[in-house]
Amino acid sequence: MSELVAVPVLLPLGAAGLSMAFGRFADVQRWLGLLVLGVIVVDAAVLLYFADVHGPLVLHLGGWAAPVGIALVADRLAALLLLISVIVMFAVLLYSIGQRITDYGRGTASTTFHPIYLVLCSGVSLAYLTGDLFNLFVAFEIMLASSYVLITRRTTANRVRAGMTYTIVSLSSSVLFLTMIGLVYAATGTVNLADLALEMGELPPAPVRALALLMVIVFGVKSAMVPLHFWLPDSYPNAPAPITAIFAALLTKVGIYAMIRTQILVFEREPSWPLMLTLAMATMIVGALGALAQNDLNRMLSFLLVSHIGFMLFGLGVYDIAGLTGVILYIVHHITVQATLFLVSGLITRYTGTVALSRMGGLAKISPLVAVLFAVPALSLAGVPPFSGFVAKLALLRAGVGVGTVWAQVATAVVVLTSLLTLYAVARVWSRAFWGQVREPEGDPDPSDELVVGTGDTSRGMVHATGVLVLSTVLVAVLAGPLAEVSQRAATDLITGEAYRAAVLGGGSGG
Known part of the structure; x- marks a missing residue:
C-alpha cells in the first residue's frame, strides 16, 4: 500500500504535462483535471483509512532508507488534511470551469490554467506528505511558482502589484527557510523530521529554542500570522474568486500544518505555550478589527482569514492533546468554509458588479439561493450552533479552559470575543448586501473572467460547485463525532510521536 503515498504528488505532475500537450482541446483538459483530482480524492480516503487502522504509511523513494533518503509519510493528520484539501480543489475547479477563467487565452494559445492548477495540487500534496524539511521547502516553492501564475493570469496593474507583493514576501520567507534548514543541518546533521525529533534532544537548550523560534517565523509568514500577515489582504482580493478561494483555503493552512508538524514532532514543551498564545491573541484581534474596517467584501474576508488563523495558533499554544484535537477540527472546518465564502463572493459580484458593500443591496430578493449559500458558511465561520464552526470552537474552548x-x-476569552466580532462582520455583510433596496449593477465588467459581471449571468457550474462546498461544511458538522475521534487520535500521534518515528526510521509501517 505504500506506493499509494506517491500518487497525490506524482499523478498531478504527470497529468500537468499531458494537459499541456492537449492545450488546444478544452474538453480534454477539463475532464483530465477533474479525473485526476477525483482519483486523488479516492487515494487520500484510502490513505486515511489505512493510516487510521494500521498506522502511518511510508514510502522510501529510490529505496534509500531514512534518514538519508527521501520519505513520504501518510499518517492520520496528513491523510485527513489531504483528503479535505483535494475535495475543495475539485469543487473549485468545477467553479473555475463554470466561470470560464480556465479558458482565457484559448483563442490565441493553449491555456495554462489546468496544468498550473495540477502543479499546485502536487505542491500541496507534497507539503502534507513529505517527511523532511528540505522537501517541505520544495513543496512551498512549487506552490509559490504555480500560485504566482494563477494570481497574475489576464494581468491588470492591480493584479501585477498584488502578485509582486505576494512573490517578494514569499521569496524572502523562502530565503529565511533555506537559512533555517542550513542551521538545522549544521546543528543536527539531518533534516528528516523523525530523526530531528531524536537529535534535538542532544542539543543544549539555547540553540533548540533559537531554531524553534526561527521555524515559527518562517511558517508564520506562510500562514499570515500577525505581525507577519501584511501581505495577505493586499494580495488575495485581487485574484479571481476561485483562485482567491483556493489560496485562502489551502496555502495558509499548509503553513499552519508545517508549524504544527515541526513544533510538535521536533520540540518538547509543557502545556500552555505563552509565546504562541500571545501571537494567537494578536492574530485574532488584529484580523477581526481589520475586517470591520473594510468596505471591500474580499478584503473583509481576507482579514477574517487572518483572524481565524489565530484560532489555530491558539490550539497549538495550548500544546496538549485537547488543544491539538481542536486545531485539527478547526482546520478541516476552515478549509471548507473559507473557500465557500470566497466562491459566494464571486457569485455576489456576478449580480452586483462590485465588491464594495456600500454599493450592494437587495440580493436576497434577486437570488434567495445565493443568500442561503452565503448564510450557511457565514454562520459557521462565526461559530453559531449547530454549524461546523461551533463544533470546532467548542473543542478549542474546552481545551483552553482545561x-x-x-x-x-x-x-480563551479572546476566542469568544473574536467569535462575536466575526458574527458582527458577517451580519454587516448580510444587512448591506442582502437586505434593503435592490441596486442597479455599477462599474465595468470584471476582466478576471469571460462572463458579463453585474448582470446575473451566472453559470450552473458556479452555483453547483458552491453548493457542493456548502454541503461539505454541513457534513463536517454532521460528522463531528467521527471527525473528532480521528482528530483526537491524530493529536495523540503528534504528541507522542512514537508511531511516526517508528514508521519512518524503522523502514516500514508502524502502528
Whole structure:
C-alpha cells in the first residue's frame, strides 16, 4: 500500500504535462483535471483509512532508507488534511470551469490554467506528505511558482502589484527557510523530521529554542500570522474568486500544518505555550478589527482569514492533546468554509458588479439561493450552533479552559470575543448586501473572467460547485463525532510521536 503515498504528488505532475500537450482541446483538459483530482480524492480516503487502522504509511523513494533518503509519510493528520484539501480543489475547479477563467487565452494559445492548477495540487500534496524539511521547502516553492501564475493570469496593474507583493514576501520567507534548514543541518546533521525529533534532544537548550523560534517565523509568514500577515489582504482580493478561494483555503493552512508538524514532532514543551498564545491573541484581534474596517467584501474576508488563523495558533499554544484535537477540527472546518465564502463572493459580484458593500443591496430578493449559500458558511465561520464552526470552537474552548493557566484563560476569552466580532462582520455583510433596496449593477465588467459581471449571468457550474462546498461544511458538522475521534487520535500521534518515528526510521509501517 505504500506506493499509494506517491500518487497525490506524482499523478498531478504527470497529468500537468499531458494537459499541456492537449492545450488546444478544452474538453480534454477539463475532464483530465477533474479525473485526476477525483482519483486523488479516492487515494487520500484510502490513505486515511489505512493510516487510521494500521498506522502511518511510508514510502522510501529510490529505496534509500531514512534518514538519508527521501520519505513520504501518510499518517492520520496528513491523510485527513489531504483528503479535505483535494475535495475543495475539485469543487473549485468545477467553479473555475463554470466561470470560464480556465479558458482565457484559448483563442490565441493553449491555456495554462489546468496544468498550473495540477502543479499546485502536487505542491500541496507534497507539503502534507513529505517527511523532511528540505522537501517541505520544495513543496512551498512549487506552490509559490504555480500560485504566482494563477494570481497574475489576464494581468491588470492591480493584479501585477498584488502578485509582486505576494512573490517578494514569499521569496524572502523562502530565503529565511533555506537559512533555517542550513542551521538545522549544521546543528543536527539531518533534516528528516523523525530523526530531528531524536537529535534535538542532544542539543543544549539555547540553540533548540533559537531554531524553534526561527521555524515559527518562517511558517508564520506562510500562514499570515500577525505581525507577519501584511501581505495577505493586499494580495488575495485581487485574484479571481476561485483562485482567491483556493489560496485562502489551502496555502495558509499548509503553513499552519508545517508549524504544527515541526513544533510538535521536533520540540518538547509543557502545556500552555505563552509565546504562541500571545501571537494567537494578536492574530485574532488584529484580523477581526481589520475586517470591520473594510468596505471591500474580499478584503473583509481576507482579514477574517487572518483572524481565524489565530484560532489555530491558539490550539497549538495550548500544546496538549485537547488543544491539538481542536486545531485539527478547526482546520478541516476552515478549509471548507473559507473557500465557500470566497466562491459566494464571486457569485455576489456576478449580480452586483462590485465588491464594495456600500454599493450592494437587495440580493436576497434577486437570488434567495445565493443568500442561503452565503448564510450557511457565514454562520459557521462565526461559530453559531449547530454549524461546523461551533463544533470546532467548542473543542478549542474546552481545551483552553482545561489547561488552567492565566495565559490560556485570557486567550480563551479572546476566542469568544473574536467569535462575536466575526458574527458582527458577517451580519454587516448580510444587512448591506442582502437586505434593503435592490441596486442597479455599477462599474465595468470584471476582466478576471469571460462572463458579463453585474448582470446575473451566472453559470450552473458556479452555483453547483458552491453548493457542493456548502454541503461539505454541513457534513463536517454532521460528522463531528467521527471527525473528532480521528482528530483526537491524530493529536495523540503528534504528541507522542512514537508511531511516526517508528514508521519512518524503522523502514516500514508502524502502528
